[in-house]
Amino acid sequence: MPSRPTLCRHGDIISKRAPTRDANPKKNNPTRDANPQKNNPTRDANPQKNNPTRDANPQKDDPMRGKVALVTGGGSGIGRAAAVLFAHRGAGVAVADLDLGGGAETVAMIEAGGGRGRFFATDVTDEAGVEELVAATVGEFGKLDCAFNNAGITHPSRPFHELTLDQWNEMIVVNLTSVFLCMKHEIIQMLAQGDGGAIVNTASGAAIVPAPGQPHYTAAKRGVLGLTTHAADELNNQGIRVNSVCPGMIDTPMVASWRESSPEMAEAVIQHMPGRRLGQPEEVAEAAVWLCSDEARWVSGNTMVVDGGMICR
Template identity: 40%
Template structure:
């Protein structure tokens, strides 16, 4: 299933023009400090905008500075509080430095959204180059592990309690002939999520995952370019009859990170329009 979405039926997050409140007194994430990976585009960028609108002070992390800068400036223009930091999820030093920078900027860490990922060329696993296998696992599995380890340490040392959400994929919940290595990495993320929830729940740190279905992002644009018609195929399997916008996926992450989900941990929440119903 989709790592994140399909051809750009919608050019951008449809809610990006909603004003961001400058006073963070009543939002879903009011007064929380949020760290977001993969925040330069797609679901991560939508999450950064949404979290800021909901009252959080956000730190955006990704590898492409031009994208991070554009989203950060957009949030600030709308009245939100945002900073960005360059981060390579395959580099342990980079990941730790990004989380540490969040604490330096805002004094603590309350919530984290580990959304950054890399895709794979579609095709059967026996035709997938070993170097590409290593890259997909380094970013999509080792990256969230590195991030969670740093985030848990930061939450424990500052806020004391908090929440983490990892981005999985609906393609992790079944056999995935299109994206077998991507799906395997995301299924492993589900296991890490459950293990972290059990391990750190006694400390008041909740850990959940979301499993998006087809979502309108650049990643699925690339899939469509390599496999023409795949988005129509995925949409035909979706009871709601369409792909999601990045904002719709971000809404699920925001709820799981908020205090309104205070008794939810260890869950993998499908946000897939009913495709796995």
């Protein structure tokens, strides 16, 4: 059964074989070797090497093994895909979302794959709740190594002059202020641990090329890029890397909602997409998880666009 949700309130040298015989007669028998396991192509001295998903060094094939990841907006879409991938790569995963059913389902998917996850119902716009989320993650898993700040919303498209202040404020609070709050408390925890960490923030292709009818969304996501580069610069010598991903049009519930509210505009955008298709959440998750891994240890302050090349057009 899935875990019950927790509510957060507020070197070896090998020489070429010589054509002459050797003092060791076993070497002259091409079907024999000092190590008989070498003669069985399906066996090896290290049995883990025969499993393409495993290796003698688990960090090679499971680069997140032993790490702890926090994913906000993990109840669906990109966040869910990232949470599942983090777990598949060996990390313990704290899944945060306001959607109780979605968060629990994500954890069930993690556990079905043999991973470890825990859902925390959290409002990422509430600082006390975010602080408690980080504390609960550490309480459950013992530490925090990386975070994917992915929670966000969208609104129906409308002309700039028709945008209301309430719509502006909601967009900025959810898509920008929440990222600041999460980063703040994640950084506090990582600095306290003293062994660095990695943070990835979800921005958007709209942060580079404005989204039609979405001035407040464009502004919020552009702000996420600012937070990312500032933190990356400030924390550069403290072992904490900070990067962002900029997804294009991805097949998520949030994009589906926008397509329903603005069908003509959405269809026009999709017609200009590479291959005329939406990206998949897993395609963005791969980028985010890689940026959090030690394989990206020399990458910080980077904005990785994952949109199939759409903004190049």
